[in-house]
Amino acid sequence: MDTPDIPLLTFVRGAPTDEEVAAVLAVVHGRADRTGPEEPTRTAGSPRWAQTRVYRTPRAWTSR
Numbered sequence: 550m551d552t553p554d555i556p557l558l559t560f561v562r563g564a565p566t567d568e569e570v571a572a573v574l575a576v577v578h579g580r581a582d583r584t585g586p587e588e589p590t591r592t593a594g595s596p597r598w599a600q601t602r603v604y605r606t607p608r609a610w611t612s613r
Contacts, residue, residue: 565573
């Protein structure tokens with residue numbers, strides 16, 4: 550059987566080893582150095598717009 554491009558760990562090559570699990574958990578919890586460009590940090594929106602993003606029905610548009 551040919552190995553697919555994205556192997557399914559549990560079905561194609563067996564369960565992951567302890568080292569693989571530790572590496573994945575380290576990346577998830579941010580304790581590992583990931584290779585590649587730095588991801589942009591997502592900041593919270595301005596508090597000025599916090600209360601204005603409310604769903605408004607078309608009937609409510611006329612009363613504004």
